[in-house]
Amino acid sequence: MKKNIIPVISWILALWACNIFLSSLPYKFSNHPDTVHIFSTIGSWLQGFLGDNLGGLFARYGAYGVGSFELLTSLTLLSPALFWLLGRMAPDLKLPSRRLMHRIGGAMASMVMGGAVFFHxxxxxxxxxxxxxxxxxGSLFYAAVSILVSGIILFLINRKPGAAAE
Structure with a gap:
């Protein structure tokens, strides 16, 4: 039973994170006023700690950096579907497992959303x-928290069998 439920839970969490990440990309890459407000607010705040140059860079380019990382995370989380298809077409290919890609993607998702939760x-x-x-x-904050938790769960449930005893 456990062997079958882990992949289902893993895919549900991965698809939730990808839904949030991918649906936010048009805002991050189009200088949407809400996105400009968010990254300008954080950039201005960072200027007090990191100086005008770094804070200003974050205000101007932070959305592109975060959006790019969220896109990369989504591709990582969705890649097992492509690998499954490739494995069906060429069974001799050595491809990464779903478990590995969801573990890596979970870590990536929790890192980027840990930053979002921190800034909120x-x-x-x-x-x-x-x-x-x-x-x-609070919808942005609660979405970030849900993906932070989902990413941690993805990382933990996709460990190697027996890793919990280590």
Whole structure:
């Protein structure tokens, strides 16, 4: 039973993270006003710690960097489907396992969302992002927390068998 349930849970968590990451890409890569507000707020806050140059770079280019990492994470999490298809067409190919790719993708997802959760809690951005007099009800923060937790779970459940005893 456990052998069958782990891949199902793993795919559900991977697809949830990919849904959030991929649906946010148009905002991150198009200088959407909400994205500009978020990264400008964090960039301004970072200027107090890292100086004007680094804070300004984050404000201007942070969305592209985060979006690119989220795209790479999504490709990593979805790659087992492609590897399965390739393995069916060429059975002799040595391809990475679903477990390995979901473990790596889980670590990547939890890293990027750990950063998002940190900035929501530590910077002036806050849990509820307020922009032009409207708030998001905390939806960005709660999505980040859900992917942070999902990524940690993906990492843990896709360990090598018997790794829990180590």
């Amino acid at each position: 809690l530590a910077s002036p951005l806050g849990v509820e992002v307020l922009h032009e007099g409207k708030g998001d009800g």
